Amino acid sequence: MIDFTEEQLERYSRHILLDDVGVDGQEKLLQAKVLIVGAGGLGCPAALYLAAAGVGTIGIIDSDIVEISNLQRQIAHFTKDINVSKVDSAAEKMQAINPDITVKTYKDYLCAENITKIIEGYDFVLDGTDNFPTKFLVNDACVFLGIPFSHGGILRFNGQTMTVIPGQTACYRCSFRTPPPPDAVPSCAQAGVLGAIAGMLGTIQAAEALKYITGVGELLTNGLLTFDARTMAFRKINLKRQVKCPLCGDNPSITRLVDAEQSVCELKTDPVAA
Amino acid sequence: MTTTITADVFQDLKGVGCPMNLVKTKVAFSKMKSGQVLGLILDNGPPINNVPRSVIREGHEILSQEQLDDGTWSVLIRKA
Numbered sequence: 001m002i003d004f005t006e007e008q009l010e011r012y013s014r015h016i017l018l019d020d021v022g023v024d025g026q027e028k029l030l031q032a033k034v035l036i037v038g039a040g041g042l043g044c045p046a047a048l049y050l051a052a053a054g055v056g057t058i059g060i061i062d063s064d065i066v067e068i069s070n071l072q073r074q075i076a077h078f079t080k081d082i083n084v085s086k087v088d089s090a091a092e093k094m095q096a097i098n099p100d101i102t103v104k105t106y107k108d109y110l111c112a113e114n115i116t117k118i119i120e121g122y123d124f125v126l127d128g129t130d131n132f133p134t135k136f137l138v139n140d141a142c143v144f145l146g147i148p149f150s151h152g153g154i155l156r157f158n159g160q161t162m163t164v165i166p167g168q169t170a171c172y173r174c175s176f177r178t179p180p181p182p183d184a185v186p187s188c189a190q191a192g193v194l195g196a197i198a199g200m201l202g203t204i205q206a207a208e209a210l211k212y213i214t215g216v217g218e219l220l221t222n223g224l225l226t227f228d229a230r231t232m233a234f235r236k237i238n239l240k241r242q243v244k245c246p247l248c249g250d251n252p253s254i255t256r257l258v259d260a261e262q263s264v265c266e267l268k269t270d271p272v273a274a
Numbered sequence: 275m276t277t278t279i280t281a282d283v284f285q286d287l288k289g290v291g292c293p294m295n296l297v298k299t300k301v302a303f304s305k306m307k308s309g310q311v312l313g314l315i316l317d318n319g320p321p322i323n324n325v326p327r328s329v330i331r332e333g334h335e336i337l338s339q340e341q342l343d344d345g346t347w348s349v350l351i352r353k354a
Contacts, residue, residue, distance in 0.1 A: 004301065013297045019332055023304035 002027050008100065012054055025214035026054065030100075032213040035059040035122040037110060037138055039086035041188070041198030042128030042152050042205060044076035049206040050126075051094035051101055055213070058094065059122060061106035062086040073195035110134055112257040115141045124209050125149035128202060130187060132179035133260035139164065139172035140257055143248050148212055150205040150220075155186070157194050157229040159201035162220055162239070163208045166248065169221035174242040174249075179260045197229050279337055279350055281313025282306065288346055292320050296328050299351075303334070306353050311337065314349045322347045 004012070004023075015021045015029070032055050036043045039062040050058055064086050066077045074086075081089040087105035094103050106118060110129075115137060119125055125147055127138045135151065142149040143166040151172050152161040164171050204225070211217050222241070227234045246253045285302050287295045295316060302312055316322045318341070326336050326349060333354035341347050 001305065009297050009301065010294065013293060016297050016300055017293055023301055 002030060008054075011098070011100070015053065020216040021214050025216065028213050028215075029054050029210065030056045032124070033057040033059070033122045034124045034126060034209050034213075035061065035119055036126045036128060037134070038062055038128035038130065039064075039074070039076065039090040040070065040128060040130060041073045041154060041193065041195075042202035043126070044074045044090060045199045045202035046126050046128060046206040046209070047090050047094055048076055048097060049203055050209060051098045051103070053206075053210055054098060054100055055209070056100075057102045057104065059104040059106065059118070060087050060090055060094075061108055061110060061118060062090075063107055063109040069189075073193060073198040075199060110137060112137060112259045115257060116145065119147060120145060122147060124212050126205050126209055127151050128205070132185070135172065136176075136179050136260055137257065140247055140254060142166055143171050143173075144257070150208045152201050152205045154193055154197050154201050155188060156191055157197065158226065159197050159204075159229075160224055160226045161201055161204055161208075162224045163212070165219070165221055168241075169219075170239040170241045171245060171248045173247040173254075174245040175224070175239050177246065194229055197227075200227070200229070279311060281350060282310040284313040286315045287321065287325075288315050288317060290321075291317075292324050295321050296325050299325060299329060303329075303353050308353055310353050312351045312353060314347075314351065315342075316347045316349055318345045318347065322349075325349070326351075 012026045015026050016023055034050055034055050036047050039060050047060055066081045066084050066086055066089050068082055070077055071079060076090040076093045085107055087107055091103040091105050108114060119141055125138060125142055127135060127149060129135055138149060146166045148165045150161060150163050208220055211219060222239050224237045224239055243250045283302055283306055285298060287298060299314060316325055326339060329351055330336060335352040337350040337352055339347055339349040
């Protein structure tokens, strides 16, 4: 059992007061390891809240540097951080909020070759990527390694998110078999995005991570939560685990990790928006 | 007839306001076994009005509460 310091008791008092979290839940948070993929629109608010919550070890991976066009929604990056690596910029703010935690930064782009080594050992993965190939790669790797994760995506005024417990609940591929063809779906850089919805979605993902770690409530599994900020209508689409899923079904056809085409491993100079 | 219940764990929360008095009560409970008794000293006012109510909501049992000469309260609680 952790002996909380006076400062920790005050810092985490609003968690400890919650019946469902309490002292035990806060201990679990301090011992947990969460990896955030992408230090962009979704990753920034998630990183700040998970740091504030006292998640003991937070990994954050992104190969980009901060650009001025990021600042409209990537809330951990400040004007002074332009041209600084996104993970360094995010880590500085996370440690400023909570010096109690350990932040591990990875200045890398996730691809089939490095993903297993990076995500192994984490208790939960939060997908805040801006492209479909990486979203599928995160799904596949988490299913192979049995690591629960939160999928998230935003574009224009819309957001969507679901939580996956591999082997138990529907995975991303149960519903979306393959990445859409390149350019079928525009990126935020092409289509635009309302800045605040990054916070709306990223904090839902952070709440799911905290719920998973503490065991509170029911996770957003077997369902895709979507919203349209223009009407502020939220909708939950029920999903089921598919026996014919090419990844987690009874006879999987996907048995190893591969980079889908247009993997940005080769496109490092592309402007990145999410 | 007087029954004497002695506290297994004692916390003097004199001068500790809300909600830190409840936080410290919960920390004390987390280190105790079910059925053990926690003795608290709570200030008059919001502390004595709120802490017992909150621990009851979490399923613990208030065994006694009495005001002391200095105005503070002595409370005995059995852990659920």
